Amino acid sequence: MMHPHEGRIDILRVTSLRGPSLWTWDPVIEVLIDIGDLEDWPSDRIPGFPERLERWLPSLHEHRCSYGECGGFLRRLAEGTWPGHIVEHVALELLTMVGMRGGFGRTRGAPDRGIYKLVITSWDDTLSLAAIHRAIDLVLAAMAPDRPYDLEGALSELRAVRDRHWVGPSTEAIVHAARERGIPWMRLHEGNLIQLGHGAAQRRFWTGESDGTGAIASGIARDKQLTRTLLEACGVPVPEGRIAESPDDAWDAAQDIGLPVTVKPKDGNHGRGVLLDLRTEAEVRTAWTIAAEEERHVLVERFVPGVEHRLLVVGDRVVAATAGGPASIEGDGIATVRQLIARQLNADPRRGETGDRPLNPVRVDAALELALRRDGLTPDSVVPAGTRVLVQHNGNLARDVTADVHPDVAARACLAARIAGLDIAGIDYVTDDIARAPEPGRSAIVSVNSGPRLNVHAPRDGTSVERSVVDHLFPPGTNGRIPVVGVAGSSGTTLAAALIGHLLRLHGLRTGVSSEAGIDLEGRALRPKADSLWQGGRDLLRQRDLDAAVIATSVHDIVTHGLPYDLCQVGVVTSVDPADTVPDYWILEGDDVFRVLRTQVDVVLVSGAAVLDADSPAVAEMAPLSPGEVIFFSRRPGSAAIAEHIERGGRAVTLTERGVIMVSAGTTREILFWPHRIARLRRGDTAAEVAVLASVGAAIALDLPLSTLRTGLETFEPPRPDHDDALAGTASWISNVSGPSEARISGPAARPSRSSLG
Numbered sequence: 001m002m003h004p005h006e007g008r009i010d011i012l013r014v015t016s017l018r019g020p021s022l023w024t025w026d027p028v029i030e031v032l033i034d035i036g037d038l039e040d041w042p043s044d045r046i047p048g049f050p051e052r053l054e055r056w057l058p059s060l061h062e063h064r065c066s067y068g069e070c071g072g073f074l075r076r077l078a079e080g081t082w083p084g085h086i087v088e089h090v091a092l093e094l095l096t097m098v099g100m101r102g103g104f105g106r107t108r109g110a111p112d113r114g115i116y117k118l119v120i121t122s123w124d125d126t127l128s129l130a131a132i133h134r135a136i137d138l139v140l141a142a143m144a145p146d147r148p149y150d151l152e153g154a155l156s157e158l159r160a161v162r163d164r165h166w167v168g169p170s171t172e173a174i175v176h177a178a179r180e181r182g183i184p185w186m187r188l189h190e191g192n193l194i195q196l197g198h199g200a201a202q203r204r205f206w207t208g209e210s211d212g213t214g215a216i217a218s219g220i221a222r223d224k225q226l227t228r229t230l231l232e233a234c235g236v237p238v239p240e241g242r243i244a245e246s247p248d249d250a251w252d253a254a255q256d257i258g259l260p261v262t263v264k265p266k267d268g269n270h271g272r273g274v275l276l277d278l279r280t281e282a283e284v285r286t287a288w289t290i291a292a293e294e295e296r297h298v299l300v301e302r303f304v305p306g307v308e309h310r311l312l313v314v315g316d317r318v319v320a321a322t323a324g325g326p327a328s329i330e331g332d333g334i335a336t337v338r339q340l341i342a343r344q345l346n347a348d349p350r351r352g353e354t355g356d357r358p359l360n361p362v363r364v365d366a367a368l369e370l371a372l373r374r375d376g377l378t379p380d381s382v383v384p385a386g387t388r389v390l391v392q393h394n395g396n397l398a399r400d401v402t403a404d405v406h407p408d409v410a411a412r413a414c415l416a417a418r419i420a421g422l423d424i425a426g427i428d429y430v431t432d433d434i435a436r437a438p439e440p441g442r443s444a445i446v447s448v449n450s451g452p453r454l455n456v457h458a459p460r461d462g463t464s465v466e467r468s469v470v471d472h473l474f475p476p477g478t479n480g481r482i483p484v485v486g487v488a489g490s491s492g493t494t495l496a497a498a499l500i501g502h503l504l505r506l507h508g509l510r511t512g513v514s515s516e517a518g519i520d521l522e523g524r525a526l527r528p529k530a531d532s533l534w535q536g537g538r539d540l541l542r543q544r545d546l547d548a549a550v551i552a553t554s555v556h557d558i559v560t561h562g563l564p565y566d567l568c569q570v571g572v573v574t575s576v577d578p579a580d581t582v583p584d585y586w587i588l589e590g591d592d593v594f595r596v597l598r599t600q601v602d603v604v605l606v607s608g609a610a611v612l613d614a615d616s617p618a619v620a621e622m623a624p625l626s627p628g629e630v631i632f633f634s635r636r637p638g639s640a641a642i643a644e645h646i647e648r649g650g651r652a653v654t655l656t657e658r659g660v661i662m663v664s665a666g667t668t669r670e671i672l673f674w675p676h677r678i679a680r681l682r683r684g685d686t687a688a689e690v691a692v693l694a695s696v697g698a699a700i701a702l703d704l705p706l707s708t709l710r711t712g713l714e715t716f717e718p719p720r721p722d723h724d725d726a727l728a729g730t731a732s733w734i735s736n737v738s739g740p741s742e743a744r745i746s747g748p749a750a751r752p753s754r755s756s757l758g
Contacts, residue, residue, distance in 0.1 A: 336382055
């Protein structure tokens with residue numbers, strides 16, 4: 001028999017499930033793996049394997065696994081578990097170690113020996129797949145007694161993948177703050193542009209800027225001289241200054257303003273090219289040259305002594321303030337300035353070039369050389385033991401002072417943001433005491449910044465700055481949601497989606513529909529069917545002039561892509577056909593189809609409703625899974641399930657023996673189709689009848705007036721028949737319908753939400 005260290009684990013297929021699926025609500029990556037002969041080697045049969053794995057990854061102790069307590073996974077290791085399950089946990093831990101949130105994981109065996117489905121939370125598929133590859137390498141290395149593994153190298157590689165492919169820290173913080181508020185989100189491209197909310201209720205956010213941040217406002221903030229001029233004209237204290245066209249002009253400006261001065265690029269950022277407290281002609285001239293390398297227009301202004309502060313303005317208030325300070329090194333009589341900077345400053349884990357580091361590294365550049373020259377040093381000078389050397393005047397924002405900000409200082413910062421036109425702004429304010437009211441000559445606003453970095457501000461009083469941003473974009477009582485109707489089933493989905501969309505449009509809502517028939521907005525075709533129903537639904541929800549969306553999906557699309565939304569107001573399930581299998585993904589029988597389609601019910605909002613076929617035992621069985629109301633529909637007169645449901649206070653849509661569609665709630669009955677107008681309807685078209693009854697159920701779930709339903713059923717033109725088997729005979733089935741009532745049939749209070757899929 002082979003030794004386990006000779007084994008291998010191969011990846012056979014990767015599936016990205018970018019929305020709720022049969023696994024969980026969050027996006028996951030589903031990887032089909034082949035562990036081959038390692039099927040014969042559970043962890044308890046490999047001497048020293050659990051110990052080596054725990055030694056490399058001691059934080060695996062936090063994984064609860066089957067026992068629901070810390071150490072649960074390590075207990076499974078000791079008792080014996082298979083490599084696929086182990087790779088799942090190791091991959092999740094590697095992702096956690098590089099700063100990715102989440103932790104859902106499942107590993108399930110296939111009918112074929114050694115084949116497993118490995119599923120983990122995946123906010124970015126490239127990063128998640130890279131973590132699985134590194135996890136496989138680590139697990140195989142731990143199986144061999146003497147095989148080394150470069151864990152730090154693997155983590156460094158994963159961090160690089162994260163930096164290339166995942167959103168930046170400010171955007172990521174906004175995403176998680178939005179999720180905590182129940183606001184849906186989606187990424188609009190490979191960078192940091194995200195959409196919060198759906199349709200007309202959406203807002204957009206991009207690296208510290210919202211869609212409320214105008215281009216003019218951003219342009220003003222980038223132009224330091226223009227900002228200074230506008231602020232000064234409105235009475236906001238700013239340092240005196242002007243543009244200098246040359247080193248000579250810079251010295252003239254410095255003499256006019258009075259020494260000491262600050263020299264900086266007009267459109268600079270991150271403090272690059274900014275030189276402070278310049279006191280001699282040589283320093284001013286050199287500083288102009290350094291600043292001009294960053295940007296050709298150079299600003300000379302009066303130097304304001306004091307501590308630099310960054311005030312974060314969101315909307316009409318200061319939500320956070322952080323104090324900075326100079327950076328210095330201390331000599332040891334051996335190391336050079338360059339070496340001391342690397343050792344004492346840039347080794348700080350808070351410093352780095354990537355956006356997740358709140359502090360920038362100290363650069364050994366011309367600006368630093370100028371600062372060192374005052375002390376008679378160069379970057380390669382050895383600093384005497386005990387001697388402190390100032391290497392950076394500005395930046396180094398690290399101390400939270402939000403509670404200390406004087407109200408007048410906060411008011412000036414908010415005024416500066418409004419003058420620039422920014423809804424989210426970083427205000428750089430210099431003073432020696434942030435708790436003191438502004439005083440001429442002792443404090444000033446030196447910069448207004450659009451797209452401020454949020455991670456320079458530490459959480460305070462339990463409230464994060466990103467939550468403040470999300471609350472600004474979505475005031476209390478709003479959540480970025482529009483009515484979304486999800487339609488799933490083995491048949492009839494295209495017809496049901498089209499009819500529901502038609503009814504919503506008649507109700508006055510700008511409505512889009514995505515289904516097998518393609519994507520339409522307000523009844524106008526936008527394009528044929530997308531590459532997947534998931535993509536079609538996702539594209540529809542991006543439309544900014546959308547008040548409601550109807551999105552049909554299929555068993556195959558849920559299995560291979562997931563749902564295109566996180567939650568829906570109404571979830572319709574038309575049918576469960578045991579033959580609607582997806583063999584390649586182990587959806588082999590009726591129970592598997594049921595598990596896939598129940599996803600549509602799982603995602604119903606607590607305030608929403610599941611619309612289900614009471615005549616289908618498999619569909620009716622989903623009723624207890626709905627977090628919200630359940631509305632049943634039935635083609636069978638006298639259905640016992642319907643009678644029991646109505647008796648419990650539920651709402652129902654039924655088709656009577658005389659061809660009357662009846663809407664019921666308690667003792668209330670409303671007729672939609674009158675018998676004498678239904679004589680010409682073709683009865684017995686089961687799929688079409690189910691689709692129409694389901695559509696009526698969705699409409700009453702959304703509280704549409706019955707008169708709208710009657711008009712909609714009379715005027716509806718179904719999609720082309722070649723798109724759905726439920727379309728045959730539909731036009732005759734729903735013709736010539738009218739009625740007088742304006743009533744609505746109101747439903748009961750929603751049920752409490754379930755916390756997980758289990």
